[in-house]
Amino acid sequence: MEELSKLLTAEQGKPLAESRGEIGYGNSYIEWFSEEARRINGEIVAGTTRTKEMMFIRQPIGVVGMITPWNFPNAMITRKVAAAVAAGCTCVVKPAEDTPLSALALGLLAEQAGFPKGVMNVVTSRRHTPEIGKLLCESPKVAGISFTGSTQVGKILYRQGSSTVKRMGLELGGNAAFIVFESANLDTAVQGLMASKFRNCGQTCVSTNRVLVQESVVDQFLEKLKVAMDKLVLGDGFADGVTQGPIINKAQFDKVSRMVEDARKGGAELVMGGEPHPAGGLFYKPTILTQVTEDMSLFKEEIFGPVVSVKTFKTEEEALSIANNTRVGLVSYFYIVTYLYFL
Template sequence: MTAPSLFGTVLRLHKSRVLTAALRGHGLRFASFVHQEGYIGGQWVPAASGKLFPVTNPANGEVVGSVADMGEEETQAAIDAAHTAFQTWHKTTAKERSGLLRQWYNLVEEHKEDLARLMVLESGKPLVEARGEISYGSAFLEWYSEEARRIYGEVVQSPVTSKEMVFIRRPIGVASMITPWNFPNAMITRKAGAALAAGCTCVVKPAEDTPFSALALAELAEKAGIPPGVVNVVTASRGNTPAVGNLMCSSPKVAGVFFTGSTGVGKLLYNQCAQGVKRIGLELGGNAPFIVFNSASVKDAVAGLMVAKFRNAGQTCISANRVLVQEGVHDQFLAALKEAVEQQTVVGDGMKDGVTVGPLINAAQLKRVEKIVQETVACGAQVVMGGSVHSAGECFFQPTILTGVTEDMRAFKEEIFGPVIPIKKFETEEEALKTANATQHGLASYFYSQDVSQVWRVARSLEAGMTGINEGLISAAEVAFGGIKESGIGREGSKHGIDDYTYIKYLCFGGIN
């Protein structure tokens, strides 16, 4: 059943769109970016129930707008549309797919200011960071527009003269994508760019906190000429999300599931995908160590930590979470860090000039961060600065530094996802590595040292999929992003990002004699 027949008369959004005061007041030039409906089979369609759910700005609680609260019926329609589109999309040439991805990239770049402002309104992140994310996200479309033409096969030397043996790569099929609120643009382009380059089609379920960015990307994909059904977006409230997610994993028409989010949800999806033995890509939570050795440049280490911790108010999976500082530079580092936090962090509404730290995504996340700090302090940690809710609003938390933290305290055991820096002093390299690796997470890690031998020893020994060495900003479209242990499966970005969307097909040509 097609989306139009399922939902009856489809309301084209440019006819039904209503801008809220929040959107009108923040310089959005293109009303076409603001969609209430989902995008299925090349059509903008409402929820079958007619229901909407509100999206609020975490900086002030103001309703940004409302979007369709879709469920299993609409999700099945999206999967059907993607499955139908795959029958022709996978037969397109790499050159054709490359050209369409490039056009999508061009349109994102053309409209990046509107995309950034829309992102600030629904996610709360500072405008300067939102602009950075749009550039980062579009880089994946550019990268995969180029990599589409580099999906190579192999010719194997046959053991007998009567046969020739060849490997080719084929797209897996329909890819379900469940994306998070903290990077509502880039986590879609990073997945969809690779999928489309490989010849797959996709169904995207964005986080309920940030659906507008996903719908805006769908708008630009449509304008780029990407055929109906190749990209689909299903929006759902928190209440409908479990049922939508289950169908995106269990449908026999879905070949693979790709998720960025918490480890707990990732494990649930992994289990659901096991029933169909589906391809899966998981980029899950982290608990990144940030180690400062005696040989480090303290100035550089402080600068790196400011980036690795306070970007998106600490709400990134690769945020520095456990800061380990060797005793020889501990006091110097702490003093320099405190000065940097005082001078460089400005908390407030992301639309205001000069703001560097926005709100946490919602009140529940604020309460969680507050409780982590309170429990850590109750166990003996000292508050150097911050430590409580910020006066800027109900979802803001003060930039915080804690010292005297030990491995058994909650701030070291859990991913904080907030602007909190817990610091532990250590004596030896062996001690630092033991502490850093004492976690089931293994996404990112960071360390600072000017000792070349130490750099190689520590880089080899840290148990993480990615390591920043004298560097706090490690993400790029060109790199293989992903973790080990309970931090995920597979890699996104780089040439390896296409691997999960293809399978190797072996062709044996016989009877050559």
């Protein structure tokens, strides 16, 4: 486990503590689906009416092409492969070009564990990623595609898979709203935002993307948030105390920088950060922007970086309208105090 954690940090950049956590829950997928394989015959459950029952059977479909992301290069593979193998499928895994080593390590471990040759196959490439994805989608020998990644790439794969009416399992991008009402416990809300925004340097599909704070408490919220963000430590993921690693590559670094600059030119107010970190390389300062508008790119698209964009609202109706003004979803968060009265 420790060797896999170190390998993950070396190629992806996240702090070693986060890598250990990923390896741990990545292994839990293998444990779960290996136990589920004991119950592969199916099950019968109650139907929607008393006169009906539903029978579920699980049968292999054949070869499954799996295209996995760079932000969780271990867990996204174990989640996909473990389920497919438990059902009797064979797999062709195409890991992200930035993080092939974790995939190769898992392939080696599968071989050492006794997987027959050809059950789990790993194909790595930096120059020919689009061609490999197209081949997996269009080949009649591949029965299904499982992809985790951007919405843009997901649409391409969906079109390519239509030629063979491929079974598609897609987990695409999000645009998570984080809503804080004036009745919320602001300390708890800040704690939740730090967890949902800065895990893996903000590079997760469930990362907070749009922070909506009720007008009456926005100043208090921002003060508490700045204190929490000041405690973030950027640096080498192997160093003790580091909580933030780098952005994955130059293209993503430039995208984050461009989004921040475009927002500032459009009238957003910079509260903190907003520039590359003195550590150099692909490190970017944790950033807060306020006065953000809905037409700004960082409000419409996934940021995938350590940038908090804040917009205020007055009423619940306004908050819901802003939160729902997106073509993608995946997850949202809200903080509000509720009271239960028992009569």
